[in-house]
Amino acid sequence: MTLRNPKLWLAVPAIALIFVFMILPITNMIEMSFRTPGTTEPFGEEFTTMHYDRILGDGYYWGVLFRSLFTAGVVTLLCLVVSYPIAWHMSKAKGLKAVFLYACIASPLMTGVLVRNFGWMIVAALNGPLNDVLLGLGIIERPLRLLFTQGLVILALVHVFVPFMVLPINNALRNINPSLIEASASMGANRREVFRDIILPLSFPGIYPGMILVYVLAVAAYVTPALLGGQMVSYMPTLIIGELTGTFQWPFGSALAIVLSVSTILVVALFTALTAKLMERSKA
Amino acid sequence: MATVEVRDLRKRYQDFLALDGVSLRAETGQLVTLLGPSGCGKSTTLRCLAGFLEPNGGDILVEGESILSTPANRRGFGVVFQNYALFPHMTVAENIGYGLKLQKLPKGEIETRVYDVMKLVRLDGLGDRLPREISGGQQQRVALARALVLKPRLLLLDEPLANLDARLRDEVRWLIRDLQQQSGITAFYVTHDQSEAMAMSDMVAVMKAGRVAQFATPREIYQKPVERYVADFTGEANFLSCDEVAVTGEGRYSIAVAGTTLDLGGVAGITSDTPVELLLRPEALRLTSVDEATFRGTVTKSAFLGAALHCEITLPGGGVLKLSAEPNANVRTGDEVGIAIDHSHAWLMPEVAP
Incomplete structure (x- = not known):
């Protein structure tokens, strides 16, 4: 038998991998989220919607879900604001300077997640270096309680997700033909107008994937909120892990995970729909 | 404006x-x-x-x-x-x-x-x-x-x-x-x-x-x-090196080139010491019978281009002239031909402007 398109064979390993490690577990999880709780087994025999009824009927879970989605949004926007100028400088750099900048950008990813977060715990401690600096500069009079706050969680997430925003934007900026900037200047645009009308819309093909990546990663972040957020504020991932490994409520944990996934997909879909026209026009 | x-x-x-x-x-x-x-x-x-x-x-x-x-x-x-x-x-x-x-x-x-x-x-x-x-x-x-x-x-x-x-x-x-x-x-x-x-x-x-x-x-x-x-960059051009240059007036010269003497115009300020070249655009040249000719030479290349016959003619001194002849001209490689020049289209200029 001859295959009409032999290149299809090349996709087989990838399809197998995705099937075994993604499709199967997700299907399994969806199924589990509709099972009754079990006492001697992970889940019971019967099918039920009780877990979804419980989540959607309880304002507490709505609150945690909203906090997760909202915090991820704040992280994404801050990431964008911090990353854009960095990406701009990188897109102008050549040779050794570019290599050096790439290394700097990737540096947050070179540290393991636990080490990085313990690092933040030391930095943000009451007598840690961050407080020392703020005291030394006279910005504050007494040490601030920084650890176990939502602000620190956001800061730490922005720090680690910057590379995911910088790299696609840098790529998009490099693809902008410099003569477009000259053309708009010759038509009377000042620097602000050049940025607003030309550079910003044309870098959207980099902004979009950067925002999606960071948002999805931020929604799903577990270790950072768990270590730096303390017990006071809950996020969906900490809640889900608690159900799965703390109380062994696998069906309920699965339902929480499915709710989080679906909500995230809805947010991404809404963002995509709102920006579809801009994306369609600005892609090369 | x-x-x-x-x-x-x-x-x-x-x-x-x-x-x-x-x-x-x-x-x-x-x-x-x-x-x-x-x-x-x-x-x-x-x-x-x-x-x-x-x-x-x-x-x-x-x-x-x-x-x-x-x-x-x-x-x-x-x-x-x-x-x-x-x-x-x-x-x-x-x-x-x-x-x-x-x-x-x-x-x-x-x-x-x-x-x-x-x-x-x-x-x-x-x-x-x-x-x-x-x-x-x-x-x-x-x-x-x-x-x-x-x-x-x-x-x-x-x-x-x-x-x-x-x-x-x-x-x-x-x-x-x-x-x-x-x-x-x-x-x-x-x-x-x-x-x-x-x-x-x-x-x-x-x-x-x-x-x-x-x-x-x-x-x-x-x-x-x-x-x-400049001549090279602005169109088809023939260059011949000249043996002797005599100034005969303001921007007028008399030169010895390929066995003949020519009176022609040129860039002002050329002296007998200036390294010069004679510019002959293809349209300044015309095939003619050997006895009326300014130059005589041998056809080394001819190509029919439709509207014209492109010829390259090698002079006895080694110079090469390219010209466009009438398409039906009876010219073959190896023929001995004469070339008449239109003096108003000949131009003397330095190799490099001072």
Whole structure:
């Protein structure tokens, strides 16, 4: 038998991998989220919607879900604001300077997640270096309680997700033909107008994937909120892990995970729909 | 509408001297072409005019006033780029209207002016398309319309035809020239194509290694080049080295070349010591019978080109002359032929201008 398109064979390993490690577990999880709780087994025999009824009927879970989605949004926007100028400088750099900048950008990813977060715990401690600096500069009079706050969680997430925003934007900026900037200047645009009308819309093909990546990663972040957020504020991932490994409520944990996934997909879909026209026009 | 004067413009990149004292002048409504090979500084000059580059020395005066301290976005010049530089995320109409929108004109006026200029460059009905949805020739006309709609004081064109195929190039070339003349806009035009330069320009500046080798009318550039480089770059040319040069008057010389003596005009200031060359354009040469001839030689190549017969004739002294003969001329490789020259088209010039 001859295959009409032999290149299809090349996709087989990838399809197998995705099937075994993604499709199967997700299907399994969806199924589990509709099972009754079990006492001697992970889940019971019967099918039920009780877990979804419980989540959607309880304002507490709505609150945690909203906090997760909202915090991820704040992280994404801050990431964008911090990353854009960095990406701009990188897109102008050549040779050794570019290599050096790439290394700097990737540096947050070179540290393991636990080490990085313990690092933040030391930095943000009451007598840690961050407080020392703020005291030394006279910005504050007494040490601030920084650890176990939502602000620190956001800061730490922005720090680690910057590379995911910088790299696609840098790529998009490099693809902008410099003569477009000259053309708009010759038509009377000042620097602000050049940025607003030309550079910003044309870098959207980099902004979009950067925002999606960071948002999805931020929604799903577990270790950072768990270590730096303390017990006071809950996020969906900490809640889900608690159900799965703390109380062994696998069906309920699965339902929480499915709710989080679906909500995230809805947010991404809404963002995509709102920006579809801009994306369609600005892609090369 | 403006006179433009470029004075002793200099631009240096690290070790490379891109402009080494360029001086030019464009009167109101003139189209001045900067002609030269790549790297000669023609685009650099244009970019200094546009304000995209800051020269290291010299001055640019528009209507007698220096514009060097004016940033590109306040110069009020229209620029047409080689790659058109259309904004890919804006429609044709948005591209053309962008400059008007920046001036915060009323929406209705923008629409009218965009509509009018689109009609002028024959883009009617394409206003809602994106640049990538129209052809190269149409993109070129959008670029032109976008510059013209702002009624610029000066129009700068950087090899605007380089990316078009031969047929379109001809069409757009005349469109550019017509629009430029109708509107009376002073224009600078950069090209490496001598036929474009000849056909369109009021004045041509032939550039060589960051300098202006010659700045004159197309006719003068072609017929009275100041040195071999200029003659070479402006069309088909034959060069013969001369044995003896005698000055017979103001710009008149008598030379001994390939066994004959010729009286002819040339660049003023040549002395008997100057290394010179005789320029004979192909149209100055004509095949003739051996006894009436100025030169005699052997046909070493002949090719039928349809409208003409292209011949290469080697002279006894070793010089080679290329000429176009009448297509039905009975000439074969190896034939002994005579060549008559039209003295008014012969020109004596130094190998390199002093």
